[in-house]
Amino acid sequence: MEQREDEGPLHWFAHARAGDKGNSVNISVIPYHAGAYEHLLTEVTVDRVRTLLGHRAIGAVNRYEVPGLPALNFVIEDALEGGVNLSLGLDGHGKSLSFRILTMPVSIPIKFAHEAALE
Amino acid sequence: MEADTIFVACAAGFGGDRFDASGPLIDHLSTCSGPRYLIFETLAERTLAIAQNQMLRGDGPGYSEFLERYLEPVLADCQKAGIKIVTNLGAANVAGAGTRARQLADELGLRDFKIALVEGDDLLSVTSEEAISEMATMEGNLIERPLVGANVYLGARPIAEALRLGADLVITGRCTDAALTLGPVVHEFEVSDEDMHMLAAGTLAGHLLECGPQVTGAYYADPPYKNVPDLANVGYPVGEIGRDGDVVITKPCGTGGLVSEGTVKEQILYEMHDPANYLTPDVTLDVSQVNVAQTGPDRVRLRGAAGKPPPATLKATVSMDAGFLGEAEMSYAGPNARARAELAIEILRRRFQRLAITCPVRFDILGVSSIFDDDRGTLRAGEAGAGDGDFRVRVAARSDDKDELERVALEVYSLWVTGPAGGAGFRKQLSSKVKTASVLVDPALPDVSVRLV
Known part of the structure; x- marks a missing residue:
């Protein structure tokens, strides 16, 4: 069966949550359909995450694979410009950065998109 | 008869969380058979620092400013139903919180209400600022004196000990959020330090419960991608921890919110770095192979949390002006x-x-x-x-x-x-x-x- 690859924002295919620890942030990326996980492995890379947050002076970016869920978990060091205690920005926790990651353009078969994306 | 399942409900996920969440949880727990606990988690990293700052300036009690608002409505109902309460409302002044809680219990006319305090997280009571400033740092800023406070994350053991003494209410200062749940698990199932399987299961349950409704649909809604019903009436979570290590997350009937594989998965990874090595003083938790399954409406079962021995050192948060x-x-x-x-x-x-x-x-x-x-x-x-x-x-x-x-x-x-x-x-x-x-x-x-x- 032919698979149609579709360009779309990661938001069509996955949801995410961010949490802070000091000046670093972790962002989970969880596919709506487990079948999208293998595509996330090739599409949602450390380099692409780095690009989306590259305007900040971020440090190391690590990607952890969590096949049991399945999900990816990114840890971005020094992403919070001081973090909740010292940041001058409104979002010292970096809680909104999950949705920054969900703007990432990805190429994943449309059958793995959330149905809301198809309407 | 030894229990096969213990029930832990979380009525607050941060200091300032809704004050009316506990009612439906107490009603729900009253229908459960087995050991039942109500926890309030109110102590973020900065919350403790703020409490310490207030103490230093003499314009606050040092314990959570919300202590009365959380405890006063639940003490009588919990004692009546045999539900034990575990909370870190003690913040920077556990003894003061105990005194206040005792006053509340007396005002409510409660008899034989036992309050236990877990103290000792305050490093400045056992060592000098100078010694602390020379400790190895893990993350964050260089240490500059004077310190506002230095508090070590205690684990589940002291809470389990407090419960063994027969406490109806356990008040702590800084401990891991998960310890509020793992403490009851360790006590009820007499979990040994070597039982990595149960320590991991209890820690995973505690990690899921510690932010309250963040696991029952709150902080999740993104309509129409992620629809969550009736968040204004969101039900706070109940964890069921089995002797076999299975964990179920659910919520009271008739409340809003949602317990789904999605809500649970987001919370598993919340504030987590390496999912195979989540460090706590009780166990190093590995969630990388956890299986998450919807087993009924608003019921999700987790199986497969693994544990390894905890790190050799404890972690403390040092706060500075x-x-x-x-x-x-x-x-x-x-x-x-x-x-x-x-x-x-x-x-x-x-x-x-x-x-x-x-x-x-x-x-x-x-x-x-x-x-x-x-x-x-x-x-x-x-x-x-x-x-x-x-x-x-x-x-x-x-x-x-x-x-x-x-x-x-x-x-x-x-x-x-x-x-x-x-x-x-x-x-x-x-x-x-x-x-x-x-x-x-x-x-x-x-x-x-x-x-x-």
Whole structure:
């Protein structure tokens, strides 16, 4: 069966949550359909995450694979410009950065998109 | 008869969380058979630092300012139903919290109500600031004296000991959030230090429960992608921890919210770094192979949490004074508002130079780019965008000198008459800040005590 690859924002295919620890942030990326996980492995890379947050002076970016869920978990060091205690920005926790990651353009078969994306 | 399942309900996920969440949880627990617990988690990293700051200045009790609002409505009902309460409402003054809780119990006419305190997280009571400043740091800032506080994360064992003494209410200061759940698990199932399977299961349950409704649909909704019913009435979570290590997350009937594989998966990874090595004083938790399955409406089962021995050192949070954050805002709306907002920032930059403002200052334009941006406004500079709209200039500055921040705020204020046309809606705010660092602590150092009061 032919698979149609579709360009779309990661938001069509996955949801995410961010949490802070000091000046670093972790962002989970969880596919709506487990079948999208293998595509996330090739599409949602450390380099692409780095690009989306590259305007900040971020440090190391690590990607952890969590096949049991399945999900990816990114840890971005020094992403919070001081973090909740010292940041001058409104979002010292970096809680909104999950949705920054969900703007990432990805190429994943449309059958793995959330149905809301198809309407 | 030994229980096969214990039930732990979380009625607060942070200090200031809804005060009316406990009612449906107590009703729910009253229908469960087995050991039942109600926990309140109210102590974020900065919450404790704020409590310590209040104590130092003498304008706060040192324990959670919300203690009465959480405990007063539940003490009588919990004692009647045989539900034990475990909470870190003690913050920087566990003894004071115990005294206040005893007063509440007396006022309610409770008899034989046992309160246990877990103390000893305060490192400054056992060692010097100098010694702490020489400890190895894990993350965060360099340690600068004077310290506001230094508190070590205690684990589940002292809480289990408090329960063994027969406590109806256990009050702690700094402990891991998961310990509020793992403590009851260790006590009820008599979990040994070698039982990695149960320590992992109890820690996973505690990790899922510790943020309250974040696992039952709150902080999840993104309609129409993620629809969550009736968040105004969201049910707070109940964890069922089986002797076999299975964990079920559910919520009371008749409440809003949602317990789904999605809500649970987001919370598993919340504030987690390496999912195979989540460090706690009780166990190193591995969630990488956890299986998450919906087994009924608003019921999700987790199986497969693995554990390894905990790290050899404890972690402590050291907090230090970080001066003040000053913020001031002014809005511009309608035709060409973007250009007027940008002009306001240009004027402010030049004024701050002239006034010799040397502290770090950040400018945002809400409505163009703020929340994702960096301190230099890189994203905003790349957003040409429409010139018409509803934009709000935000200025934020950090300094040890309140007067400097006041001068910053007054310059924004003066845009009323000196700035671009149509400036409106000025607001300003000054807040004191605490910064933190994490250090590694020898487990033999804290002097942990558990006592009934």
